[in-house]
Amino acid sequence: MSKTIKIVTPDNVEIEYTLASVGVRAAAAGIDLLIHGAVILIVAIIATFILLSNEADEGTIYSTIAIMFLIYGLLNYAYYILCDLLMKGQTFGKKVYKIRIIRDNGEGITVAHAMIREFIRATIDPLGIGFILILFSKKNKRLGDMAASTIVVEEEKMTLSYLDLSYNTLGKYDLSKEEIMLLQDYFSRKEMMEEGSRKNLQKKLVQYFVKKLDIQNIVEDGDGFLKSILQ
Amino acid sequence: MxxxxxxxxxxxxxxxxxxxxxxxxxxxxxxxxxxxxxxxxxxxxxxxxxxxxxxxxxxxxxxxxxxxxxxxxxxxxxxxxVKKSSFKEFRAYFTGGFAKRIQDNKNYIIAAFLIFIAGFILSYILVLTDINNAQFFLPGEYIQQTDWELSDSAWKEEQFFFLSSYVTINNIGVAIKAFVLSITAGVLTTYILFVNGALLGALTSLVAQNSSNILYYWALILPHGIIELSAIFISGGAGLRVGKALLIPGQYKRKDALIKNAKEAVMLMPGVILMLIMAGLIEGFLTPANISITFKLIFAAGTAISMVLYMIIPRKER
Missing domain, CATH: 1.20.58 (Methane Monooxygenase Hydroxylase; Chain G, domain 1)
Incomplete structure (x- = not known):
């Protein structure tokens, strides 16, 4: 069961966020690290070519090393801050997994939050403290989240099509909510049922719906019929 | 239905x-x-x-x-x-906001400075009384191999860019550590400030005893050192503020005091990083360059004056 957190909007309505789980956050962090790794690899390959070429004089060699230092510094200190600010609380990894950093009160993060999170990530998190804390924290917070009072939440993705699925009987067959849920339950669990009792249940359901919907034809394919009234 | x-x-x-x-x-x-x-x-x-x-x-x-x-x-x-931070905010920060924040936190920054100076004076005196004490602060080989006349620069022009970027990244790391490690109630921040002060003190003391012209030494340190050290004091001050919030949270819970003060103190860091980039450029390109000592010292005085002016002018907006 995923953890949720309630936030009261300015309209005084409570909305519920789902907190991003530890696994998803680790995966997002992994993607960011992959990006870092890819950049470093490319730079290293280019640098190797430059350094191995015969024309490289002392000046070029030192400049190459200097540029590598700068890229390391940018990746280590600027990447997360810039991403968080420009992509509104997301890095590329977080974007892939559709999670976002927000403040405890539901507002967006500012420069201050991004910096606190990043500085702690760069200095203390490599010691592993951040990861241990996240496991014990009530709101899945690492040390940077605690100091900056931020949480990482899932971007909700339920769209109208989901609603259509739940209410798609509108107009076609007049089923009640309970009946739809019963049918959905039946289809999601029928694979796990024992053959005899499944047939028994299917028969009962078909009988019930035939009677309710006043269907004249003789129903041969029970599952097909039940599916058709659900769709 | x-x-x-x-x-x-x-x-x-x-x-x-x-x-x-x-x-x-x-x-x-x-x-x-x-x-x-x-x-x-x-x-x-x-x-x-x-x-x-x-x-x-x-x-x-x-x-x-x-x-x-x-x-x-x-x-x-x-x-x-989804809030966008604008370029305007960014500019306002560097033209006024940073100075205003320095003024707001000046007691912490002065405290950081004093801790640094305490380390400096202590090690200076220790090395002055017995030159072997320098081994506490600096590696022994380094002390023996260095030519304390310091008259000719050891760095070639090809290396300037490398030196500059290396020093900048390294210093930014130190500044961030001085700030973040204040989460130990300020203990490690104090330690970092003190040790860096002691290092400089021992070095200065060694040069003072061995070199014939100490101006060489100052010309090697001051042009970038004034900005660099100020940046370290500011980030140390930011750290001390967080440390104090943890020790003496006042009317807040410890955690809330930490969050509140960390958020305000961290806004000093963009300025610190910019200062360190400036110092790094100077350290890489001007300090080792073949220019007369007088010019270097005048330049150092210039950085000091402009920095003090930037910090002292009263600011209103936040």
């Missing part, structure tokens, strides 16, 4: 409309909405919150509640979470 389905079919067009707006904002940002559309968006958002409240009461636990909650979350995200 059941009431719930009626409700859905009645309001579905509005939800569709809101989803449409969210998609547009997602792709192109607010600027593509006209004033009327924006008003419409806010209106719809408010209505959806009402629908959510209504369906929570009347259709408890139904998929509709879940859907409306998710829709509200997305609309809420776009209104409150």
């Amino acid at each position: 059941a009431r719930e389905e009626n409700y859905v079919s009645q309001y579905k067009p509005q939800w569709e409309q809101l989803e449409e707006y969210i998609k547009t904002i997602d792709k192109k940002g607010y600027s593509n909405l006209s004033a009327k559309e924006l008003k419409d968006y806010l209106n719809l958002m408010k209505r959806v919150s009402h629908h959510l409240a209504y369906s929570r009461t009347h259709f408890t636990g139904s998929p509709l509640c879940q859907y409306l909650n998710d829709l509200s979350v997305r609309a809420h995200n776009h209104l409150y979470v």
